[in-house]
Amino acid sequence: MKCYICAQEGKDTDALAICIVCGMGLCQDHLIRQEVDVWEGGYPFPAEKLEKTVPRILCGFCYHSLKGRE
Amino acid sequence: MPSLNKRFIAELLGTFILVFFGAGAAAITLMISAGGNPTTPFNIGIGLLGGLGDWLAIGLAFGLAICAAIYALGRISGAHINPAVTIALWSVKKFPGKEVAPYIAAQIIGASLASLSFAAAVGMDAVTLGGLGATAPFPGIGYGQAILVEGIGTFLLMITIMGVAVDRKATPGFAGLVIGLTVAGIITTLGNITGSSLNPARTFGPYLGDMLLGGSNLWAFYPIYLIGPIVGAIAAAFLYNYLSSEN
Numbered sequence: 001m002k003c004y005i006c007a008q009e010g011k012d013t014d015a016l017a018i019c020i021v022c023g024m025g026l027c028q029d030h031l032i033r034q035e036v037d038v039w040e041g042g043y044p045f046p047a048e049k050l051e052k053t054v055p056r057i058l059c060g061f062c063y064h065s066l067k068g069r070e
Numbered sequence: 071m072p073s074l075n076k077r078f079i080a081e082l083l084g085t086f087i088l089v090f091f092g093a094g095a096a097a098i099t100l101m102i103s104a105g106g107n108p109t110t111p112f113n114i115g116i117g118l119l120g121g122l123g124d125w126l127a128i129g130l131a132f133g134l135a136i137c138a139a140i141y142a143l144g145r146i147s148g149a150h151i152n153p154a155v156t157i158a159l160w161s162v163k164k165f166p167g168k169e170v171a172p173y174i175a176a177q178i179i180g181a182s183l184a185s186l187s188f189a190a191a192v193g194m195d196a197v198t199l200g201g202l203g204a205t206a207p208f209p210g211i212g213y214g215q216a217i218l219v220e221g222i223g224t225f226l227l228m229i230t231i232m233g234v235a236v237d238r239k240a241t242p243g244f245a246g247l248v249i250g251l252t253v254a255g256i257i258t259t260l261g262n263i264t265g266s267s268l269n270p271a272r273t274f275g276p277y278l279g280d281m282l283l284g285g286s287n288l289w290a291f292y293p294i295y296l297i298g299p300i301v302g303a304i305a306a307a308f309l310y311n312y313l314s315s316e317n
């Protein structure tokens with residue numbers, strides 16, 4: 001797969017990742033990697049944030065659309 | 071994980087919610103029915119207004135308070151709001167031993183503050199007529215029977231907590247609702263036998279308030295509400311672990 005955004009700019013770059021929301025192929029320059037916290041526990045135990053996070057890859061469009069909710 | 075200080079405050083607050091609303095509902099029922107003429111000695115006033123409906127209302131006041139405490143504070147401290155639950159979780163190695171004492175202290179303090187606040191908010195009738203919603207065995211119920219009843223009731227509560235919340239294979243999100251309604255159901259049936267405390271802290275608060283404010287001295291009954299709930303909860307925790315084990 002090729003990078004969707006690069007393709008729009010007339011470039012032909014291989015995609016390294018896919019946006020989890022819209023499915024767009026993305027190159028290194030156009031992907032946005034977020035780290036999502038993972039919580040364990042909850043009633044009847046206290047909730048605890050785990051040390052490791054889970055990566056989430058988004059394109060710029062989806063990142064900015066979702067950011068309003070975070 | 072939140073610091074032990076924060077969890078202490080959460081347990082205190084959760085138990086305050088439980089005793090203020092739950093035991094408060096029992097006290098209010100006794101105040102409303104005061105002066106009425108019960109048809110049997112087994113009726114002390116709760117049941118005079120709407121039969122078993124009185125106990126359902128009190129049970130729901132407890133159940134809804136438990137829902138509120140679990141959803142509001144469950145992720146902070148675990149919202150045990152009951153020494154029997156804390157001890158039972160420790161007995162099956164689900165809760166660290168060194169935190170048992172601070173959790174129980176928080177629960178006892180929260181319950182006591184709730185009873186004293188209720189008396190302050192409602193006035194002395196809450197103590198003299200309502201007994202601050204203290205639990206005691208009903209006429210004709212023996213000491214041993216009362217321990218058995220509290221044990222069975224807390225067993226049913228704890229087996230529900232184990233299956234609905236401790237077991238991570240259970241559907242998440244519904245625990246608070248189910249456990250609150252479970253307590254409401256248990257109180258509806260067992261309320262008119264022992265008051266259906268199921269919780270040493272829940273009985274401690276009104277007992278302390280009654281003693282300090284010149285109400286009845288009921289401490290002779292306290293072992294019922296200590297032994298019954300703790301033994302019942304531990305038995306349920308062990309039984310659930312056995313039932314859900316792989317072999």
Ligand SMILES: [Zn+2]
Pocket residue numbers: 003004005006007013026027028029030
């Ligand atoms: Zn690109």
Ligand SMILES: [Zn+2]
Pocket residue numbers: 019020021022023024058059060061062063
């Ligand atoms: Zn996207």
